[in-house]
Amino acid sequence: MQLPLSLRHRKFAIYWPGLILGWVGNQVLIWAIPWHIRDFTNNPLALGVIGLIRLAPTVLFSLFAGAIADSFNRRRVVFITQGMMGSVGLALAALTWSDKIQLWHIYLLLGLHASAYIFSMPARYSLTPNLVPGSALTNALSVEFFGIQIASLGGPVLSGWLLNRFGQSAAYLAAAVLFGAILTSLLLMGPIPQAKRETARKGIDWESIKEGIQFTFRHPLILPSMLLDFLATLLTRADSLMPFFARDILGLNAAQYGWLSAASALGATASGFALSQVREIRHQGKLLLAAVGTIGVSAIMFGFSRSFPLSMGALIVIGSSDSISSIIRSTIRQTHTSDNLRGRMTSVNQIFFMGGPYLGDVKSGFLGGVIGVPLAVALGGMACVFSVGWIGFQWPKLRGYDGATR
DSSP states (O other), X not given: OOOOGGGGSHHHHHHXXXXXXXXXXXHHHHHHHHHHHHHHOOOHHHHHHHHHHHHHHHHHHHHHHHHHHHHSOHHHHHHHHHHHHHXXXXXXXXXXXXXOOOHHHHHHHHHHHHHHHHHHHHHHHHHGGGTXXXXXXXXXXXXXXXXXXXXXXXXXXXXXXXXXXXXXHHHHHHHHHHHHHHHHHHHHHOXXXXXXXXXXXXXXXXXXXXXXXXXXXXXTTHHHHHHHHHHHHHHHOOGGGHHHIIIIISOOOHHHHHHHHHHHHHHHHHHHHHHHTOSOOOSHHHHHHHHHHHHHHHHHHHHHOOOHHXXXXXXXXXXXXXXXXXXXXXXXXXXXXXXXXXXHHHXXXXXXXXXXXXXXXXXXXXXXXXHOHHHHHHHHHHHHHHHHHHHHHHOHHHHTOOSSOO
């Protein structure tokens, strides 16, 4: 097996392992927090509030984060924001170890983490095209996504193991240490060239933000692919409620909760690895629609499941389908966007591809308290299947897209 094309380029080869370990830390942190909140209360809405806290900075800061990614050094932005996220892990570890932590502490620090994450994402997504030539970009995106999925698989499992074996503070401390890996890789990479906006227009201004919004909403491929992801995640996601499924529906312990939380990443890792070995993916539009439709069907299965293996299987299929969807959507966005617009385009997309899951958590938490969490998730899966048909009908150019034309 040959080394992937993108990993033959020095800066990306340094960046990739640091990104993986940093993402493991992020996953350890975000899966430890819901389990901790469940210790305070058994109300599904208290877990659904996690989505609301993450949604607020997504809506408030995303557009500005994109302008910053296009105006300032992306490597430096990623370094600062990842350092802030690691500091949140340290603060949670200290408060938990001192036995002084309260629910509002968790919510407050979660909000700080979410804010730093929002400013990190456009810079991080826009950094990869600066590390490899255009001929290696699709491979780099596939390899990067595969690495993130490895981390998304290992992070929840590690989080559950630490929670079960050493307790809550150990999980938070481990997350903080792992964030140090991406900081190290960013230091070792050295300067990264990037295209910036013209000096006369440089800065964070509404005209530059408006330019990114108009580009995204007028593009015949980026807009429908963005809406497709938003509706799918809004309707089917309930990640912050996973402790509820684990404890109250399936009767699992913390270690098993870690595996349940990692199930979708397991499927995504398998698909990501397979796609990283493929030089060209054709009929991307039809494949994208089919993948999202499969997410809806699997969400129905997960909602009605009362079996640990069946629930794991449904989440594995969801993760595998989401991996295919994410790689195709990312390739469409990066291929059809110039470098000086990538940060702002990503920030607009960020509102939707992050806002969807967060709103999904809020929706599932609220409906879960009314009709029950399982039924809320199953009904969302049915609505997801319907939305795929609607988008495929409304945007035939997406349905017929094969990746061959720009």
